[in-house]
Amino acid sequence: MLEKTFRPDEVEKKHYAAWDKSGAFQSHEDSNRAPFAIMMPPPNVTGSLHMGHALNMTLQDVLIRYERMRGRDALWQPGTDHAGIATQMVVERELAKHGKKRTDLGREKFLEKVWEWKAESGGAITNQLRRLGASPDWRRERFTMDEGLNRAVRKVFVDLYRQGLIYRDKRLVNWDPKFHTAISDLEVVQKETQGHLWHLRYPVEGQPDRYLVVATTRPETMLGDTAVAVHPDDARYKDLVGKHVILPLVGRRISVVADDYADPETGSGAVKITPAHDFNDFEVGRRHKLEMINIFDADAHINENAPEAYRGLDRYKAREKVVADLTDLGLLEKVEDHKLTLPYGDRSDVVIEPWLTDQWYCDAPTLAKPAIKAVEEGRTVFVPKQWENTYYEWMRNIQPWCISRQLWWGHQIPAWYGPDGKVFVAYDEAEAQQQARKEYGKEVALTRDPDVLDTWFSSGLWPFSTLGWPDETPALKRYYPGDVLVTGLDIIFFWVARMMMLGIHFMGDVPFRTVYIHALVRDERGQKMSKSKGNVIDPLELIDKYGADALRFTMAALAAPGSGIKMSEQRVEGYRNFATKLWNATRYALMNECKPVAGFDPSALKDPVNRWIVGRLVATARAVEQAMAQYRYNDAAGALYRFVWGEFCDWYLEFTKPILQGADETAKCETRATTAWVLGQMLHLLHPFMPFITEELWEQVRADQRDLLISTHWPEYSDTLVDVTIDADLGWVIRVIESVRALRAEMNIAPGPMLTLLLRDAGAATRARLEQFGDLVKRLARADQIEVTNAEPPKGAAQIVLDEATIFVPLAGVIDIAQERARLKKELDKAKAEAEKIEKKLGNEQFVAKANPDVVAEQRQRLEEVGLAVTKLTQALDRLAGL
Incomplete structure (x- = not known):
């Protein structure tokens, strides 16, 4: 007999081990079944399961289990990303506990420490995925730094370099002054802060007492100015275009240029141009061939390119001195309070500096063209479709991709420098030495480039490097291109675009046929989760409390295309209750001797209630299949919920109680067999969403067959099982x-x-x-x-x-009709008064502008709830109106 209470922790451990042991997760390269492949977005090896992972991995697992049951040879390719800066930080923090820095160890010894850490602690995230019920082919697990992928990275770099698509250039990057490396835009967090706007006077050359006034939020960068820009149509400055102003504190002549970047409506209409320290200024500088003067060192301290009085100063100390010196010279016109957005490193939490430096770049604009065309032609489609516009917007405006990072952990760039600085890019050092001998006519010492590659470079190869490329493997031939990529909207550009560009370039075909974009998980009020807000929900805690099935079903039920996912513990608790309802219904069926009958034929049923539930089951299966074909997980989950809780538990089991308690043995036998059959079919349909509880219940209700539910076939039904009249x-x-x-x-x-x-x-x-x-x-x-x-x-x-x-x-x-009318009226008046009070509060512009956004959202939600109460109470009173 089934236990009275469902205990998820016991069931989850038992069945995951059984699935893994049975080989149920494995793909089969030699199978004659149609392949179906999903590439798992590799979580960072430093990571811990968060709500974004829980959503993303649940949706993939639902899909892979569904296709596996439908008879496809399903490969869900697992793996982890080496996460350059994040992993290096973890190990450096460990060293710091013992009073050491990585420089004390040297590169080689430090990397040994990183590999040791990876071996001991790097598998936490994959163990957590197992707790969620994820069913990838773990035999094939890859790591972006394993030797096979390392070989693929080297080949791609060298080939792109030889094709002229990778090159060295001096450009602006997001420079992290704490970690001393360039970082990607994804690793930059924009924070709004209260600052100032300083209006500085630049003396016009040859025109005493005439100044060009420029406004800046960063007065210290004026030490690197090389021009002032004005709009070509700004009549105030037409006579100055092509002339010069004198840069205060430095004494350098800098030109006045005409450029559309200057906005006549903003400030004075004149803009200082510092090409080495501002991304917009950099582009102006390139257009006008301006000198680019870098005034910061790697620590964001003033360097030797600035006047001696400022050298060595931290950027903010330099700001204070620059402002003070300009004030003394009478060149500070005014200072205004000003709200601005500053870029911070997401891990260092220091302000990121646009910094001019030599880096390796990939010619993304060239690689993007065929990737754009592939989506235009429908070879890869986005779901929901509107994300194609986002993809086009990014890809059509793509800039050269900075692929080098000043770290030790990562794929070291396969480039070596000769004694005169000439670069030799090669698959290994032996080949580089061979190139150098040819160049110099003798043996010379070569120095390897110390930089490593951006982690997005290696993860951009994921769809084919994990399958054995550059070798022509059976897996590569069978599973590339993949069928679906499931990912979040925040990495369309950083990851999806890279995979599209590199996949098409090296494989000659798109890496996946469909890109399903899911929304981001937010709290129940729609706010972004953050530790500072205290609204972070830990999925592992939810699994401990309610079970993995409840969390998974919640994720699927909330995954409506194109809308944000508002997550709350109450929703998970609600779907835990759903699991309990399923458990209790099964227990009830077993207690009433509802057992599978060999050769059961649902088309031969006589009782209309039995025929009705079979028809509803078939309709539910059709709804699930249609929803899954369109990646509408929420619709599939909704159809299952309505059938299981509503039609089966609340109606069918109630409808059939008199039969099971009656004396008609023929009717009893048919109803018991029908109940058992429908219950078994229901477990099949639910399995991709709630694998643990369904596997446990299947073990209890199946007949003599010993197959695991995960390995059974998705049910197929004849449309004749739906009796429209009885329905x-x-x-x-x-x-x-x-x-x-x-x-x-x-x-x-x-x-x-x-x-x-x-x-x-x-x-x-x-x-x-x-x-x-x-x-x-x-x-x-x-x-x-x-x-x-x-x-x-x-x-x-x-x-x-x-x-x-x-x-x-x-x-x-x-x-008592009079008493009931009085009660309803009292409740209605109370609800109307509350609605009026909330409407008045929300109608106050000052309240909406100044109150915490969470409070405003809460008030709006409460108004909606009260409005529904008013409607219901009014309807109830209307019923009594004629009585």
Whole structure:
């Protein structure tokens, strides 16, 4: 007998081990089944399961389990990313505990420490994925720094270099002054802060007492100015274009240039141009061939390119001195308070500096063209489709991609420098030496480039490097291109675009046919989760508390295309209750001896209630299949929830109780067999979403077969199993019962009293339904009699309109109508008063502008709830209006 209580922790450990041992997760390269491949977005090896992972991995696992059950040779390729800067930070922090730095160890010894850490602690995230129920082919697990992938990275770099698509250049990068490396835009966090706007006077050369006034939020960077820009159509400055101003504190002549970047409507209309320290200024500098003067060192301290008085100063100390010196010279016109957004390193939490430095670049604009064309031609489609516009916007405006990082952990760039600085790019040092001998005519010492590659470079190769490329492997031939990529909207550019560009370039085809973009997980008010807000929800804690199935079903149910996912613990608790409902329904079925019958034929059923539930099961399967084809996980989950909780548990089990408790053995046998069969089919349909509880219940309800549920086939049904007439008949029965129950709730009628239902204006179909199913209606609506009548309804009767008929429910003697009217009116007045109070508060512009956004969102949600209450109370009063 099934245990009384579902204990997720025991069930999850047992079944995950059984699945893994059985080989159920494995793909089969030699299979004659159609392949289906998903490449897992590799989580950082330093990572811990967060809500974004829980959503992303759940959706992939639902899909891979579904396709596996449908008979596909399913490969879900797992692995982890080496996460350059994040991993290096972890190990450096460990060293710091012992008073050491990586420079104390040297590169080689430090990297040994990183590999040791990876071996001991780097597998935490994959163990957490197992707890979620993820079912990838773990035999094939890859790591972006393993030797096979390392070889692929070297080949791609060398090939792109030889094709002229990788090169060295001096450009601006996001420079992290704490970690001394360039970082990607994804690693930059924009923070709004209160700052100042300094208006500086630049003396016009040859025109005493005339100044060009420029406004800046960073006065210290003026030490590196090489021009002032004005708009070409700005009449105020036409006479100055092509002339010069004198850069204060430095004394350098800098030109006045005409450029559309200068906005005549902002400030004075004149803009200082510092090409080495501002991304917009850099582009202006390139257009006008301006000198680019870098005034910062790697620590963001003033370097030797600035006047001696400022050298060595931290950028903010330099700011104070620059402002003070300009004030003394009478060249500070005014200072204004100013809100601005500053870029911070997401890990260092220091302000990022646009810094001019030599880096390695990839010619992304060239690689992007075929990747754009592939989406335009429909070879890869985005779901939802609107994300294609985002993809186009990014790809059509793509800039050269800075692929070098000043770290020790990562794929070291395969480039060596000769004694005169000449670079030799090669697959290994032996080949570089061979190139150098040819160049110099003798043996020379070569120095390897110390930089490593951006982690997005190696993860951009993931769809084919994990399958054995550059070798022509059977896996590569079978599983590339993949079928679906499931990923978040925040990395369309950083990861999806890279995979598209590199996949098409090296494999000659797109890396995946479909890109399914899911929304980001936020808290229940729609706010971004952050530690500072205290609204972070830990998925592992939810699994501990409610079970993995409840969390998974929540994720799927909330994953509506194109909308943000508002997550709350209450939702997970609700779906834990759903799991409990399923558990209890199975227990009830077993207690009533509902066991599978060999050779059961659902098309041969006699009882209309049994035929009805089979039809509803088939309709649910069709709804799930249609939703999954469109990646509408929420619709699939919703269809399953409605069938399991509503149609099977709440209606079918109630409908059939009299049969199971009755004396008709033939009817009993059919109903027991039907219940067992439908329950088994239901577990199949639910399995991709709730694998643990369904596997456990399958173990209890299956007949003699010993197959694991994960390895069984997705059910196939004949459309003839859906009896449209019976579906409509039982649908009518349910609507009658629900309407009477709603009336009871609205009128505050106690559960005990039996009601009389008077049916007027009933047509032939309604009369036939009442004849066949009247006993069901009476039992479940708690009515002692149902009469078909053409007479006028008695005074004091509430009415329910149902299709062509009207049901009158006499309430005299059941409730005190006057008292009930007074109660409803009191509640309605109270609800209206609360609604008015909230509307007044939300109508106050100052409140909306100044209040915490969470408070405003809470008030809006409360107004919606109160509005629904007002509607329901008004409807209830309307029912009493004529009584």
